Amino acid sequence: MGRSASAAPAVMVEVEDVVVRISNPDRIYFPGVGPGAGVTKLDLAEYHLSVGSGMVNALRERPCMLHRYPKGLVGQPGIEKVHQKKVPSGKPSWVETVSVHFPRFDRDVDELCVTRLASVIWAVQMSAVEFHPWNSRRADVERPDEWRIDLDPGPDADWARVRRVAGVVHEVLDELGAVGYPKTSGGSGIHVNVRIEPTVTFADLRRAAAAFAEEVRRRAPDDVATTWWRKDRDPAHVFVDWNQNTRDHTVAAAYSVRGVPSARVSAPVRWDEIDDCVPDDFTVLTMPARFEALGDLHADIDDHPFDVASLVEWAARDEAAGESPIPSAGSDHGAP
Structure with a gap:
C-alpha cells in the first residue's frame, strides 16, 4: 500500500x-499510514476485497448508511465528511437498495442494501470509508434481528476498563444462553453483536438492551455507567450504550474502516483475545493477513439466534422498580 x-x-x-471503475485511485485518504505517502482510494478497494466475505456477511440485506470522505480523511483543511443515507444517483443497476421511511421528515429514502x-x-x-448498517434486514425493516451492545468509554476511561466491562458482558451473556460476537469499534470501545429472533419492535429491543446494561452496571458499579445524560456519568466509566438499538441508529460494521x-x-x-489486544492492532494494513489466517470470526452468527423475551421481562421488572435507565416518557432524550 501507499502509492503516489x-x-x-x-x-x-x-x-x-x-x-467497477475506480477513479482517482491514487487519492490519499489516510496520509502517513504505511510505507508511502499514505493509504489511497485503490488501497481501500483492495482492503475490502481482502475481507470481502466478512464485510458482506456484516452488511447483507441491511439498509446501510455511508460515511463518505470525498477528498480524503476528515481533518485535512477544507475536507468534509458526508453522512450518506440516500444512495447517490447514477448507481449501476446491480447495486441493490432498500426503501426506509423517516417519520421525522415524512419521507422514504433508498439506502444501499x-x-x-x-x-x-x-x-x-463513491468515496465511502465507513459502512454503518441498520440492525434489521430488508425483509422486515421494522423488526430488528441484531442486538448491539456498545461499550463506549468516557474520556477518562482507559482500555483496561473497557476490557473489564467486556468480561462482565460476556459473563451475563453466557448466563442468558446468548452467543455474543465481539469486535473492536475501531475507535476506543468494543461492540458485541448478538443475533436475535426478529420478533420484537425496536422499542422493546431498546428496553431489553437497557435492562441488560443495568445488570452489567450492578455487577461492575465502579466501571459502568448506564444513565443517559453525559453530565451525570463519571468520565472514567464505560457507558453501556443501550440507545444504539433505537430505530435508525447505527454503528460501524464488522471490518469497516474508521475515519x-x-x-x-x-x-x-x-x-480470549480481548485482554491481549489494543485497537491499533487492527488497521487496513494488518487486517488482510489476519483475515486470511482466521477467516470471518462472525461467519456463523446467524446460526445462534437469541430470544430476547427474558430481557424484556427484566425491562418490565426494572421499570416497575423505577430502575430503568431510559428517561421517562415526555423527557427530552434526543441527545445525551
Missing part, C-alpha cells in the same frame, strides 16, 4: 461478474 498522490488513470477492478461484494467496492469508488488517522478498522475478535 499524483493524478493517475482510473483502474478497473473485476469483482465477481462485474467491473449490500448483497454482493461488488456493491461494497462501488461504495468505495481516524491510523486507518483502524472495526475488527472481530475472539473473547
